[in-house]
Amino acid sequence: MTGTNVLIxxxxxxxxRIASTAGHPFVQTPNLDRLAARGVVFENAYCPSPLCCPSRSSFISGRPVHEIQAYNNSMVIDRPNYPSYGRLLDEAGVHTVHAGKVDAYRPPHELGFSEMLGADYRADGDGEISREPLALRGDARQRARGVGVVDDPFRADNRRMADALDFLDRSTDLGKPWxxxxNLIAPHFPHRVTQELWDLYAGHDDLPEYDVTATPAQHPYAEDLRKHFGTDVFTEEATRAHRRAYYGRVTWVDRQxxxxxxxLERTGQLDRTVVAFTSDHGEMLGLFGMWWxxxxxxxxxxxxLVVAGPGFPSGVRVRTPVSQLDLNAAAFAAVGASRPPDLSGTPLQQVHPDDPDRAVFAEYHGHGTRGSSFMIRQGRWKFLHNARAPHQLFxxxxxxxxxxxxxxxAPDVVRTLTERLREEFCDPDLEQDRAEAFIQRQLAALGSSGSTPRSRVPTGS
Incomplete structure (x- = not known):
């Protein structure tokens, strides 16, 4: 086992798109630039699923969402307790730490990390998960008002940072890799900032490149999401304010x-630590009239996704599509631990910078759309198999x-990518049905209102 550490x-x-490393014209993220100069910018990195619990659960377990059945943010039915990467590496002699938001397929104390610092868990979680009929939320105006200057907008994240810094100070005495x-909450809504960050982006209260009149906004799933969240309450004034504050929150994260x-540099560990920066998913930020x-x-x-440290070259940009499951695999490779062969992903250290044949996968089964979606990205092509709406190819x-x-x-491209989706990742028709059956069990456990959990019940297959 090597002496390399990993900090994510x-x-x-x-x-x-909201970072200087992505070519943004004015958002200030100098520390991402600093990390990129020492390492690799992965230009086409994808999360396993664009929703908190599914994405984080997939990363922690090293398995795709449909395998662990972490379909949405409702935790009313227990999922199987697949071993986390924290447990697997702990058993291999690595000290594993998870700080901050957990939002995973099992409670924090069941995940098996060596240490859980300030873990947040949503317990029963979200109840607005019905897809057909489509659940509608009633908090749109409250969300739209969640913007502007407050005295201490990063209180919870400051506690997470304090925990993380405390660990780094004592990590030099562990005698083993770690x-x-x-996990920080920012830049997640509500978009609250300090006066200094608000002023930093004065004059940058811009609008998204394309609004609700754009063609992608007319797709049934896009219409579902706007209806589900009630995003028509976002006026031009509100949109401008939210975007301005969001930029400030991104800069605050960069400072962390x-x-x-x-x-790491002060404790003498920077040169032997792989440092990765990423997010659990993206943010539409008003594009096509869509938010979150x-x-x-x-x-x-x-x-x-920017990664630097042992095993990664300096100042490189990778066009090849990658997944956060590849980041999971990279952590095992960095510390020199063997990884179970049934986990998904290839270590980022082994990904060729420009491989036109490599494909990555993502999926969505959560709230706000009438059915599941399955993505395969290969080279220039991105194909979406939409279970309850027209498919899309870009x-x-x-x-x-x-x-x-x-x-x-381009029917030939659709046919080729559909075959690859089915052969390498999953059967989308089977997984749509399997997800819907699970969601119906969740709704039954929640009660017909979809809001009052009765109890947790064990999961099936």
Missing amino acids: LKDDEHGP TMEV LGILLDT KCSMYDDSVRVP DLDDDPFELRNLATD
């Missing part, structure tokens, strides 16, 4: 990355905002 900083709801995943890097996540459009399902090289659905124009 994961924020929440960070759009893939991993730590630090800088603090972590400085602490839950969509398979790139702004929701693609994530920032050429992201020519159309990075997914404005033109080529599914009917």
Whole structure:
């Protein structure tokens, strides 16, 4: 086993375009630039599913969402207790730490990390999970008002950072390699900032590139999500304010990355620590009239990913699509631990910078759409198999905002990618039905209102 450590900083709801490393014209993320100069920017990184619990559960377990049945943010039915990467590495002699938001398929104390610092868990979780009929939320106006300046907008995240920094100070005495995943809430809504961060982006209260009149906004799943969340309450004024504050929250997260890097350097561990920055999923931020996540459009399902340290070259950009399951595999490779062969993903250290044949997978079964979605990304192509709506195919090289659905124009590409989806990842028809059956069991456990949990009941297959 090597002496290499792994530090993963994961924020929440960070759009893939909102960083200087992604070419954003004014958002200030100098510490991401600092990390990128020492390492690798993965330009096409995808989360396993664009929703908190499914994405985080998949990463922690190293398995796709449909395998662990972490379909949504409702925890009223227990999932199987697959071993987490924290447990597997702990058993291999690595000290594993999880700090902050857990939001996983099992309660924090059952995940098997060596240490859980400030773990947050949603208990029974979300009840608005019905897909047909589509559940509707009633908090749109409250969400729209959740923006602006307050005295202490990062109180909870400051506690998480304090825990993480305390561990780094004592990690030099462990006598063994360690991993730590630090989970911050920002830039997730509500979009509250300090006066300094609000002022930093004065004049940058912009609008998204495309609004609700754009063609992608007319897809049934996009219409479902706007209806589910009630996003028509977001006026132009509100949209501008939310985007301005969001930029400030992203910069605040970047400053935390800088603090972590400085602490690694001060404790003499920077050169032997793999440092990764990513997010659990993206943020639509008003694009196509949509907010938050839950969509398979790139702004929701693609994530920032920058990795530096032993095993990674300096100043490299990788076009090849990757998944956060590859980041899970990279952690095992970094510390020199064997990884169970039934887990998904290939270590990022082994991914070729420009492999046109490599494909990655994501899926969505959560709230806000009438059915499941399955994504396969290969080279320039992104194909969405939508179980209850027309399929979509995009050429992201020519159309990075997914404005033109080529599914009917390129049937050979659709056929090839559909075959690959079924052969390498899953049967989408089977998994749509399996997810719906599970959701119906969840709704039964919640009660017909979908809001009052009765009890947790054991899961089936």
